[in-house]
Amino acid sequence: DLTNPELANEAELAFEGALRPRSLGEFVGQARVRGQLQLLLTAAQMQQRTPDHILLAGPPGLGKTTLAMIVAHEGGRPLRMSSGPAIQHAGDLAAILSSLVPGEVLFIDEIHRMARSAEEMLYLAMEDFRIDIMVGKGAGATSVPLDLAPFTLVGATTRSGLLPNPLRDRFGFTAHLEFYGEDELREVLGRAARMLGLDVDGEALAEIAGRCRGTPRIANRLLRRVRDYALVHGGRADLDAVRAALELYDVDELGLDRLDRAVIEAILTRFGGGPVGLNTLAVSVGEEAETIESVVEPFLVRIGLLTRTPRGRVASPEAWRHLGLRSPASGLP
Numbered sequence: 647d648l649t650n651p652e653l654a655n656e657a658e659l660a661f662e663g664a665l666r667p668r669s670l671g672e673f674v675g676q677a678r679v680r681g682q683l684q685l686l687l688t689a690a691q692m693q694q695r696t697p698d699h700i701l702l703a704g705p706p707g708l709g710k711t712t713l714a715m716i717v718a719h720e721g722g723r724p725l726r727m728s729s730g731p732a733i734q735h736a737g738d739l740a741a742i743l744s745s746l747v748p749g750e751v752l753f754i755d756e757i758h759r760m761a762r763s764a765e766e767m768l769y770l771a772m773e774d775f776r777i778d779i780m781v782g783k784g785a786g787a788t789s790v791p792l793d794l795a796p797f798t799l800v801g802a803t804t805r806s807g808l809l810p811n812p813l814r815d816r817f818g819f820t821a822h823l824e825f826y827g828e829d830e831l832r833e834v835l836g837r838a839a840r841m842l843g844l845d846v847d848g849e850a851l852a853e854i855a856g857r858c859r860g861t862p863r864i865a866n867r868l869l870r871r872v873r874d875y876a877l878v879h880g881g882r883a884d885l886d887a888v889r890a891a892l893e894l895y896d897v898d899e900l901g902l903d904r905l906d907r908a909v910i911e912a913i914l915t916r917f918g919g920g921p922v923g924l925n926t927l928a929v930s931v932g933e934e935a936e937t938i939e940s941v942v943e944p945f946l947v948r949i950g951l952l953t954r955t956p957r958g959r960v961a962s963p964e965a966w967r968h969l970g971l972r973s974p975a976s977g978l979p
């Protein structure tokens with residue numbers, strides 16, 4: 647699953663770690679968000695306080711984890727990493743919060759998947775750097791307040807719409823990460839190629855940039871497959887190598903992979919082009935609704951193959967063209 651921005655095995659994590667920008671200056675693109683973060687961090691530094699809590703919203707693979715690391719690194723602060731799915735009880739969160747050192751940056755990935763009970767504990771922690779711990783059971787239970795070290799929470803979510811308002815409101819700043827433009831992706835790729843000591847020409851980089859779904863993680867991953875291809879075939883990492891490697895891995899000219907095409911094809915052939923509801927669609931392609939909604943759809947919407955309407959998902963005329971099918975609306979020959 648070369649273009650699933652969510653998958654990452656051990657080898658890939660190591661590879662990503664090596665390519666991660668370490669400062670805002672090295673971070674490519676997202677100029678708006680970079681400017682906003684820079685201001686927030688500089689102001690905090692000038693006043694010698696911990697920066698406000700930061701929420702990073704956007705599809706997977708756009709640099710949320712990287713930015714959390716940069717926030718810690720730029721301020722010379724330690725970083726603790728956790729994730730929503732790992733926090734299934736308030737106690738899990740209490741254990742983390744109570745062991746933070748002053749100024750620490752706490753990164754919670756997929757914060758929308760945290761347990762409800764933990765969420766409520768987090769409100770107080772974010773606002774007052776304090777939590778209430780329940781001691782005992784039943785009628786004899788009492789709550790004991792516990793002061794925390796001041797910390798900066800950096801939350802990441804692919805679905806900011808799923809966050810309850812009280813949680814969203816407690817972040818001093820929300821950054822919305824956008825898909826990257828092709829120029830920016832060429833820059834990401836050029837940087838990665840240099841760091842890997844890879845000789846790739848501009849044409850090849852441009853081709854990868856056009857096929858990586860606006861996502862740096864996928865750009866770097868495709869680059870790695872192209873490198874493998876060139877290595878095995880004893881050639882250069884040129885345009886031909888890119889085309890052959892991406893064909894082998896089922897990534898088409900628009901960067902769509904098998905799941906993207908399955909979704910489009912289902913809407914076109916089984917639901918007459920839509921509208922079709924998310925859950926029905928998910929069942930018909932055998933994938934989780936959340937994956938369709940946070941991974942597949944944002945990109946299909948962005949490149950104009952899909953629109954979301956109140957009655958469901960609708961494929962655009964371009965979607966019919968891209969799959970080489972004839973839209974009923976276009977009339978019979």
Ligand code: ADP
Nearest residue numbers: 662665666674706707708709710711712862863
């Ligand atoms: P997310 O947390 O949003 O899923 P990550 O921060 O893990 O995404 O980014 C995935 C990979 O993409 C990182 O290893 C990094 O190498 C690369 N990357 C992401 N954003 C950028 C960027 N702006 N500039 C350069 N590389 C980036």
